Amino acid sequence: MLAGKVGVTTLETIPMVRWSGIEGRPLVIAGPCAAESEAQVMESARRLHGVRVDYFRAGIWKARTRPAAFEGMGDVALPWLVAAGREYGLRTATEVATAAHVEAALHHGVDLLWIGARTTVNPFSVQEIADALRGVTVPVLVKNPTSPDLGLWTGALERINRAGVRALGVIHRGFAVASKSRFRNPPMWELAIEFRRQHPEIPVITDPSHITGRRDMIQDIAQQALDLGLDGLMVEAHPNPDQAWSDAAQQVTPERLGEILDHLKVRRETSVDAGFLAALEALRERIDRIDHDLLEALALRMRVVEEIADCKRENNVSTLQLSRWSALLEDRVARAESLGLGADYARELYEIIHRESVRRQGEIMAEEPSAQAPGRGKA
């Protein structure tokens, strides 16, 4: 059975509460982008210890897009991470990208591993990691691939799961897209939601640091993640963010992270309040009715498009008249705006409507005259 663009498979997992002990509130993973020195790691843990953090993170091996960037201290930093975690009673987490990383991290006793966005894109790398994880009980989180590809994300999870890892989750860190954006990696929430729909049993942890690339936007994105019912946050926190050797602009101090977490509103997915449930039910019925009307209007529009196509075909006129399309789009966007809808929203909507209309007209133009569908004759 296919759902969306990706085949849905069942993953054999254990619930997050069983591996993390966290229930009814978001799981928080925080720490510096990278381990830079023993003192920096220790200082990070010391100051995060007072903040409600469940796992202390630090990048040991950094997959950098460009070779001149700081690539992490490597194996030498593993004992720093583990010692800092022990000292301050924090479980530890790091990114692994090869079988050797997995072995080294487990050997030193790191408590949680994640696969980075640049690794998830490569099934060979993911398989190598999966093979190294066989028989391991530590939780493993899979970051979304840099490209907006749900199949790759799910595929990575399946590979890890087939290796027997059952304490699984994903990290939503936004996607690299060609168009300019105010985000470093636009969140494309629809993909996180679709992932959640296909795999409701897998916890989704949002990483507002890599989504925004800017510390002043972290609070908002973290709140949006919780408003969507996602399960936790991974936030980069550094004792001296401006001096960080990597991702300086997006890191916050441990104290600022504390404030961000304190300001978050954790909403419940449901409430048992009868008044609330009745009001919600009534509003949902209205939405259902409006959606049914919308679909009927779209179907009606398509019938008219078909008549236009018949008409053009008989008169040997091309499917697309650019001037008409420009005028139509301009009119609809202006109308939408006057109704309080966003211009970009209206434009995207009409691009979809028009694309399907051109496609359907093309189909009709290609038909033999005798193949004309009954009932679709001239009006």
Ligand code: PEP
């Ligand atoms: C990170 O978490 O430090 C990291 C490198 O993130 P990503 O894989 O999302 O780019």
Ligand code: MN
């Ligand atoms: Mn980083």
